[in-house]
Amino acid sequence: MTAHVIERTPSAVDQPLLIGTILEAGVRSAPEQEIVYADKMRMTYRQMGERVRRLASALASAGVKPGDTVAVMDWDSHRYLECFFTVPMMGAVLHTINIRLSPEQVLYTINHAQDDVILVNREFLPLLDAIKDRIETVKTFILLDDGEGPESSSIQAHGEYEQLLAAANAEFEFPLLDENTRATTFYTTGTTGLPKGVYFSHRQLVLHTFALRAATSGDGHGRFNQSDIYMPITPMFHVHAWGVPFLATLLGVKQVYPGRYVPEVLLKLLVTERVTFSHCVPTILQMLLASDAVKQVDLSNWKVIIGGSALPKPMAKAALDMGIDVFTGYGMSETGPVLTLSHLQPHMEAWDNERQAEVRSLTGRPVPMVTLRIVDEDLNDLPHDGKSQGEVVVRAPWLTQGYLNDPEQSEDLWRGGWLHTGDIGVITEDGYLKITDRIKDVIKTGGEWVSSLDLEGLVLQHSSVAECAVIGVPDAKWGERPLALVVKKPGAEVTAEEIRELVAGYAEKGVISRYGIPENITFVDSLPRTSVGKLDKKVMRAEHIG
Structure with missing residues (x-):
């Protein structure tokens, strides 16, 4: 028997899943909610909606058109958030440049992604100065200026970001795109070879946002709701800051962007802006816990997802003892990124901190729409007994469909029809994944x-x-x-x-x-x-x- 595909009346519209609908939802539900950039900028969601249209007008005047690639080199800021939406909504591709790479690696990613425009913070002009003569495709530079960085540079900017927005038309009309239009590109650095480009469509980013919403809504620990205040401590160039800025905007929550990561500044923002939800790598959490300033701070309302590498149980216990609601998230650049979260089950929330730390430092259980397996070399499933180790392979609606312009490694990534993480893990009887190592x-x-x-x-x-x-x-x-x-x-x-x-x-x-x-x-x-x-x-x- 053949399955029935739905019929569409001639006038029906199949509404595509586009990033712009996330922004619309946030502006509609919380127009006066705040978005903060350290001590430099405050604006409302309503103002951000207008600024996104102005930025689109400014980029279009600079020659950006659908299919172009617009790169960003910036600290975590309101500008980066605006680019998260504006560039893909125009039908262009957002390339989030990892400013921590070596100059040669940055140059490779710019040329490989075929960037047309780069928005660059003044502090990173020396990096571009050093490689400018070997940049192949960039036609336009736009300056992001916080008043810090060199006064002179060989880079000739088309204009300064805020000045361009002030002069731009606020009535830009975004095109209706195919939901499979590529929205973002960024590069992952492995242990060998050149950085590899991964890419994601509007549809994938919207579905990842909805899955995160489903996984973190409701009561209990580690939840992210409209009453929360969000501050990322994972760079926005790294896997869309784990996709959480999209979710924060969808919910219309207050967002705080800290700029450069300095422990004292982060702690000050945590207190003064009353931040309740963040994510970071273990190194950042360890840095904060070791800071003298932390002894004067109440962090008992702070929920933190730890990812990027394993959360050690002693660190989890130390954070819990300070009242921090800490737990693990797992994913990788290729997975957009979130695959699992180590939320406690309801009956575990009454456990003491020592016992809770054991679960919170596990890799977690799959979020909605993720199918996750541990397999042997022939892709046969292994028992979920907490002991049998195998490679973690996954399927989800938002996984990168390959590496940019690299068909051979793309096929290796997806061999057998499953995305191969390169991680070895076990799955416990109650469904928690524990990564035991990289292959x-x-x-x-x-x-x-x-x-x-x-x-x-x-x-x-x-x-x-x-x-x-x-x-x-x-x-x-x-x-x-x-x-x-x-x-x-x-x-x-x-x-x-x-x-x-x-x-x-x-x-x-x-x-x-x-x-x-x-x-x-x-x-x-x-x-x-x-x-x-x-x-x-x-x-x-x-x-x-x-």
Whole structure:
């Protein structure tokens, strides 16, 4: 029997899923709600709606047309939020440039994305000055000026952002687009090779926003509702700031954009603007928890999603003890990003902090519309018993459909019709995913897999350890052995033998294999990180293995 496809009357309109409808919803429901940029700017949703139209008029006057690519180099600001909407609503593509990449990598992404226009904060002009002569396609630069940065530059700007908006027409009419129109592009840096471009359509971003809404609405911890006040502490160039600015705008909540991430500034904004909902990587949370200023601040109304890398249980416990509602979110650049959230189930909310931290530091359960599996090399499902490890593969309506202009790696990403995350994990009987390692980082020793993430979590249990990373080093007898790179807390002392004894104690309890006890422990001043704050084990392997 053939399934029935719906019939459409000639006058019926199949309303496309477009980013503009998110903005319309926020302006309609909360026209006088505030959007704040640090101590520099305040505006209402009504004003943002007008500014988005003015920006579109200004960009059109500068030559931007549907199909063009408009890049942004800025700190987290109201301007970035306006570009999140304006550029895709025009039918152009928004390229969010990772300003933490090396100049050569920035140049590669600009040329590979074929940017036509770059909106650049004055502070990043020296970076562009250094590569300007090798930029291939950019016709126009627009200056974003907070009054900081060099006075002179070889970059000839078409105009300054605020001045262009002030002079622009506020009655721009946006085109009706196909919902599959590409809206955004950005680049993910892996352990090898050049940055890879991922891309997302209007439809994908709207569906991701709706899924986040479904996953975070209602009562209980970790919820995001219209009474909340939102401040991202994940760069807006990184996976659309995890997509939360779109959700915040849909809900019409107060939004606070902090600019450059400085602990004292973040804490001040948290207090003065009464922020209740954020997201960040563990490094940022650790930086805030270690700040002297945090001792004077009440953070008991703050909900924080931690992603980018594993949330260590000790950090989760420390945050909970301060009253912070902390929990894990999981995804990657290719997934747009959110796949799972580690919300507690209702009966768990009465547990003590130690027990809650155990669940909150898991990778989480899939949000609506995500199908997630752990599989062997032949894509066969593995048991959900909390022990059987396999690669995490996924399907969802918002996953990148490939890498930009890279058909070979795109097919490898989607081999077998599932997006391959490159992560190894287990799924518990009650449906929580736990990432145990990256495929490239797992340590094969004595014929067994040892999870570098599990080992790191155990070493971090020591009260004198601030950070830990574990990599595998070649070993003639065992194939590989774990090497633990340890950063001590300021003023604290710990010996390698104490750390080995700590891990050995967990091995005796069966928490980790005895093969996981590291003979090799090296104390370091700091750990190398990628441009988005993740531990950079590629660099560690190069430094300690050669």
